[in-house]
Amino acid sequence: MNLSFREDYWGFPELKKEFISFLIQIHGLDLSFWDEMGFWDRKYRPFSYFDGDSPISSVCIYSMDMTIRGQKRLVAQVSAVGTLPEYRRRGLNLELTQKAMDWARVNHDFFFLFADEGAFPFYKKCGFRQVGEYKASVSVSGGIARPSADKLDIRRKDHVELIYRLANNREPVSDVLGVSNKRLFMFWCLYFLADHIYYIAELDILILYKRDNELVTVFDIVGKSVPAFSEVYSYICAESDETVEFLFMVDKLKLGSFDQVRVEDNGTHLLGDFLLESSKFIFPYTAHA
Ligand SMILES: CC(C)(COP(=O)(O)OP(=O)(O)OC[C@H]1O[C@@H](n2cnc3c(N)ncnc32)[C@H](O)[C@@H]1OP(=O)(O)O)[C@@H](O)C(=O)NCCC(=O)NCCS
Numbered sequence: 008m009n010l011s012f013r014e015d016y017w018g019f020p021e022l023k024k025e026f027i028s029f030l031i032q033i034h035g036l037d038l039s040f041w042d043e044m045g046f047w048d049r050k051y052r053p054f055s056y057f058d059g060d061s062p063i064s065s066v067c068i069y070s071m072d073m074t075i076r077g078q079k080r081l082v083a084q085v086s087a088v089g090t091l092p093e094y095r096r097r098g099l100n101l102e103l104t105q106k107a108m109d110w111a112r113v114n115h116d117f118f119f120l121f122a123d124e125g126a127f128p129f130y131k132k133c134g135f136r137q138v139g140e141y142k143a144s145v146s147v148s149g150g151i152a153r154p155s156a157d158k159l160d161i162r163r164k165d166h167v168e169l170i171y172r173l174a175n176n177r178e179p180v181s182d183v184l185g186v187s188n189k190r191l192f193m194f195w196c197l198y199f200l201a202d203h204i205y206y207i208a209e210l211d212i213l214i215l216y217k218r219d220n221e222l223v224t225v226f227d228i229v230g231k232s233v234p235a236f237s238e239v240y241s242y243i244c245a246e247s248d249e250t251v252e253f254l255f256m257v258d259k260l261k262l263g264s265f266d267q268v269r270v271e272d273n274g275t276h277l278l279g280d281f282l283l284e285s286s287k288f289i290f291p292y293t294a295h296a
Contacts, residue, residue: 033089117279
């Protein structure tokens, strides 16, 4: 095999294009839209083996700006991991992951990632341990929704600008475990949460949530300051709502009492010292890369 190693190559458009095709093959995820909208993130750094002009095995480190127990930290998320089927089980991705982690170890506090079940043995081999996460859950009795939470449409330029303005100036949603990577947040808005973005003009905040029957799931709250949930709830509630759950730490929401429910099938893995590991925690949903 005559493979070449390349890292940090986003400055070469043809290589970036090859990486995007590679990721479609591995994960069925097409990052071109994120790129075309201008939100590609240089904090996302690739480490890849190429066969000719195409990547055949790759790992990215996403440098995450985190707030952990009130302190600003730089943390490394391992992401976009894959090897094309015909090149698997030759030690390629293990080598790349080690190279990537050697690079990141210098200025990142610890490593984390969200794995598919099929890759658990691989990450174990890389030294990661699986950890549980817990989401806050509160019982509510629905009221009459105010009419003024506006659903945003990412096909509209003015709405995308509004979302990015707020993402750019956001306060971390939690002081215990908050993240402020604005371009990654835009990825979520453009892809998997595109149907769930609402703007509350009176508070100048975004709230990303969905309703399934009587359950409301809140993915993120984004603004210059994070309001108490009681300020927000009347904008999103329905009479039938029974439970609201939050996919981030809720220390700023002044919820009073709440339950902490274990997240099923989360695949979260850690390597290194994580301050919150002995307590119940959850990484913000919109920080998954
Ligand atoms: C997981 C994946 C990236 C591994 O890539 P790879 O280049 O084949 O990995 P390596 O050859 O470096 O594997 C190193 C070690 O990890 C373990 N490992 C890797 N794949 C494994 C598998 N499918 N089952 C069990 N153990 C595995 C083995 O211990 C292996 O060493 P060995 O071959 O000497 O036994 C690859 O299988 C893949 O792309 N899978 C599909 C996409 C995916 O799941 N990505 C991760 C999403 S979170």
